[in-house]
Amino acid sequence: MKDARLRTQSLVAAFMLLALTAMGAKAQESGADFLSDLHDFRVNNYMALDAFYNFSATGDTDTLNRIVVGINNSNDAMNSIVASTSGALSEEQIEQLKQEFDQFKNLMRGNINEVRERGYPDLRLTADLANQALGMNTLATELYTVAQESGDTTPDDRIESARSATVVMAQMMARYAARTHSSVAQTFQGASSEIPLDEQAKAFDQLLGALRSDTAQGDLKAMLEDVASKWRFIRGSYINYNENNVGFVIDRYSKGIIEGLTSAIELMRASA
Numbered sequence: 001m002k003d004a005r006l007r008t009q010s011l012v013a014a015f016m017l018l019a020l021t022a023m024g025a026k027a028q029e030s031g032a033d034f035l036s037d038l039h040d041f042r043v044n045n046y047m048a049l050d051a052f053y054n055f056s057a058t059g060d061t062d063t064l065n066r067i068v069v070g071i072n073n074s075n076d077a078m079n080s081i082v083a084s085t086s087g088a089l090s091e092e093q094i095e096q097l098k099q100e101f102d103q104f105k106n107l108m109r110g111n112i113n114e115v116r117e118r119g120y121p122d123l124r125l126t127a128d129l130a131n132q133a134l135g136m137n138t139l140a141t142e143l144y145t146v147a148q149e150s151g152d153t154t155p156d157d158r159i160e161s162a163r164s165a166t167v168v169m170a171q172m173m174a175r176y177a178a179r180t181h182s183s184v185a186q187t188f189q190g191a192s193s194e195i196p197l198d199e200q201a202k203a204f205d206q207l208l209g210a211l212r213s214d215t216a217q218g219d220l221k222a223m224l225e226d227v228a229s230k231w232r233f234i235r236g237s238y239i240n241y242n243e244n245n246v247g248f249v250i251d252r253y254s255k256g257i258i259e260g261l262t263s264a265i266e267l268m269r270a271s272a
Contacts, residue, residue: 032269034086035147035155039163041077042140043258044070045104046170049133052111053177054251056121067112071105088147097143100136107132130178137171158211159268165207166261172200172238173254180247201238204231211264220267227260 048070055063078101082094107129114122148155175197195203208231212224234253237245 031086031088031147031150034081034084034088035144036269037077037080037084038140038144038147039167041074041081041101042137042144042167043170043262044073044077045101045133045137045140046167046174047255047258048074048108049129050170050174050177050251052108052129053174053181055112056115056126057181059115059119064112067108071108074101075105086150088150089143093143093146097136097139100132100139104129104132104136133174141167156268156272159265159272161207161210162261162265162268165204165211166258166265168200168204168207169254169257169261172197172204173251173258175200176238176241176250176254177247179241197241198239201235204238205235220264223260223264223267227257227264230256230260 048067051063051066051070055067078098081089082098107125111121111125111129114120114125148160179197208224208228212228216224230253234250237250
């Protein structure tokens with residue numbers, strides 16, 4: 001009887017240990033998912049902005065659809081951030097970011113309508129959109145750092161390097177489109193407050209180099225090699241901007257790099 005009671009107590013203790021372990025894993029997963037959503041939010045805002053700069057010059061439906069996709073993806077990420085129970089950020093911090101995003105969406109809508117109705121962008125509205133994007137994404141990056149340091153999840157250095165590289169590439173792509181298509185390029189370029197485009201390209205060099213020097217094997221290694229190959233093709237255009245460069249080629253290869261890094265991140269997360 002005593003042995004049976006001891007066995008029962010041992011089973012209960014083991015079950016409780018498993019339950020606590022599962023709860024810990026769930027919190028870890030929740031924190032990791034929160035960072036993933038915040039990362040997706042940043043990248044897709046730059047994708048939408050890049051598409052708008054192209055749309056402002058062409059007005060074509062396919063490019064408009066790209067803006068919609070970018071905004072919708074950012075919206076999905078924001079909804080997940082708001083619904084998260086990870087506690088990585090305070091309600092006030094999340095609400096501040098949400099308000100900035102709402103303003104960004106409103107300005108994007110107004111700018112799109114201007115191009116559709118007039119056939120060309122309103123320079124003041126475009127400048128407002130550029131400034132809003134800059135402020136919003138700066139805030140998102142600051143909050144990403146806060147969420148990383150919240151203690152809810154242990155960052156994976158490889159994943160964080162890949163995410164940093166993805167954000168840098170997305171920002172460079174949008175800034176390049178601003179230079180190519182917009183009369184208010186310097187507003188988004190932020191020459192006095194942001195890292196120059198060529199220096200960002202060199203920062204991307206370092207991030208990609210660190211990823212490739214890791215012990216990547218198999219599919220991950222192939223993905224990173226493909227990213228590196230695409231980067232070699234357009235790197236010179238980012239280092240030395242030239243108006244004679246073919247903008248749509250730079251844009252296409254930049255998107256390919258972002259897609260490759262995104263796939264690499266998914267593979268790293270799956271194997272973490």
